[in-house]
Amino acid sequence: MGGMTDDTDGKTGGGKTGDDQSAAGRPDNGAPGFTRRFLMLAGGYWFGRTRVTVWAMTVALVVLTIGQVSIPVLINLWSERLFDALEQRSMDRLMTMIGLVGLIIVYNIVIVVLHLRVKRRLQMGWRDWLTRKLLEDWLRRGRHHQIAYLPGEHDNPDGRIAEDIRITAEVAIDLGHSLTYCALLLVSFTNILWMLSGTLTVTVFGSELSVPGHLLYVALIYAVVGTSIAMLIGQPLVNAVNRRQGYEADFRFALARIRENGQTIALLHGESAERGHLTGLFAGVARGWNRQTAALANMMVFSASYSVLSAAFPILVAAPRYITGAITLGVLMQTAQAFQQTVGALSWPIDNLPRAAEWRASVERVLNLHDALVRLDREVCDVPDGHIQVVRADEHKSLTFTGVAIDEPNGTAVVHSFDLEVRPGDRVLIGGDATATIRLFRAVAGVWPWGRGLITLPAHTRVFFMPERPYLPHATLRAVLAYPGTASSLADDKAADALVSVGLPDLVDRLDSLDRWDEVLSVPERQRLGFARLLIRRPDWIFLEDATDSLDPPAEEELLTLMERELPNATLLTIGHHAGLDAHHGRKLVLERTNGAVTLREEVREVLPATESAA
Structure with a gap:
């Protein structure tokens, strides 16, 4: 009963049969999916008492993200003029390009600093809201004590509230920002790449076929193939991250227990037993680490090949048009950059799969704790005659x-x-x-x-x-x-x-x-x-x-x-x-x-x- 309670009032709940409890521990086939569960838990931040401020920061973040997207677009246009100036050996145009890049740098600094401040304020605000919500549900009418007796994946609530909520809020906004950035980048450079591709004439069975914007199709096929391979190779990473986080939480909890009971352990000379226990738990951490390393290694083999090929592939594709004199050196470099930016935007799943896997594992841990608290109320404490x-x-x-x-x-x-x-x-x-x-x-x-x-x-x-x-x-x-x-x-x-x-x-x-x-x-x-x-x-x-x-x-x-x-x-x-x-x-x-x-x-x-x- 930890400490003291006074003026105890209200109603508390009671028991369930063994069949009820075992059923409660099994997943409900009719339960909402991951996305809906996450939005039901965390989406209230945008509709609470501070919703005006929250929405203002969200809109500001989107506007600043658009400003971030404008940077590579400006650099792309600047590159065309720079390489044309170099090809023509024009010193005046080169000096103009140097001045323009200085302005772009200043503009980029302003956008990046403002974006960082708004994003971090939004992240901390969301984390604070989620933490308060979980703490209110957990530290209420003995729920923190009662939940320990329920079956299910909701152990180590301290780690879930302190660490997993942090990852849930911070990484969700990071991933949301990067996805928005890539989507806007894709829209911007799809148009640029389409215009720069020109029209490719292909002879098929003696007939000439015109293919406008052919480089855009090549970029789409390239990205889709790369993303599909990455998703297949990276699928084991999600499970590996989830298992590792569970091992880490168990190890942290055991260390906290030793700190809390240090005097008793010292009096009993139990250091050797605790070292053995911690060694066993850390062995689990090591197993989780090694499994994640193996999954990451498979992912990195593909990513390393894909990243190098992505740098060379667009120039090789566009080089024949430059060699034939159809385009200038500036247009060649602009085309290569546009191709890279388009493929980079389409490769968002590849670049973010490891982090998304870690984020989802943390969200699942937070959702499991929240679901257990809801289940405790629904099936035990709010049943009028069953408690x-x-x-x-x-x-x-x-x-x-x-x-x-x-x-x-x-x-x-x-x-x-x-x-x-x-x-x-x-x-x-x-x-x-x-x-x-x-x-x-x-x-x-x-x-x-x-x-x-x-x-x-x-x-x-x-x-x-x-x-x-x-x-x-x-x-x-x-x-x-x-x-x-x-x-x-x-x-x-x-x-x-x-x-x-x-x-x-x-x-x-x-x-x-x-x-x-x-x-x-x-x-x-x-x-x-x-x-x-x-x-x-x-x-x-x-x-x-x-x-x-x-x-x-x-x-x-x-x-x-x-x-x-x-x-x-x-x-x-x-x-x-x-x-x-x-x-x-x-x-x-x-x-x-x-x-x-x-x-x-x-x-x-x-x-x-x-x-x-x-x-």
């Missing part, structure tokens, strides 16, 4: 469980159906099956929807969940104590009183110190800090999940007595198995496992006087 519902009600003063049964995500029963009422002021100890007790608390918190039944909490009350290991964000100690509230909401005296009360007076002077508190503090100190949060929050309903298991008996007794004294009217539900806990609870629930599932029974107990408890 555990947690609601707030004004007419209820107690915590009630009505027909509540808890399941695993695959439909396996964890806790049989039961009814229970916890009245205000009750102090309930919950013991027995460890898995069942944890699932029960998760259900009350609204983050374990699998099962059925209704859990009702009183409205307008504060609820506090304290897990076994409190979540301590990387922030100032004041922010840690106030979490999930803001640091500014916690006054010095209130924070200091709480720290002193729980036995952490040495931390009072470090309220505004920034540190990795989950590493700096020992486990018992972190549990004491959890009680300090409790005193600051002063909730009406308290749920403790093995929150004193690392404390020695005197410290445990001290903190529980402190809680009773400071919050005498609070309702307490505790998961724990220490003998010392019994004296602080008037009711005891036992979750017993029989025949694979758990049933709940209650033992009624009287709270012992404080003197007996101390004894």
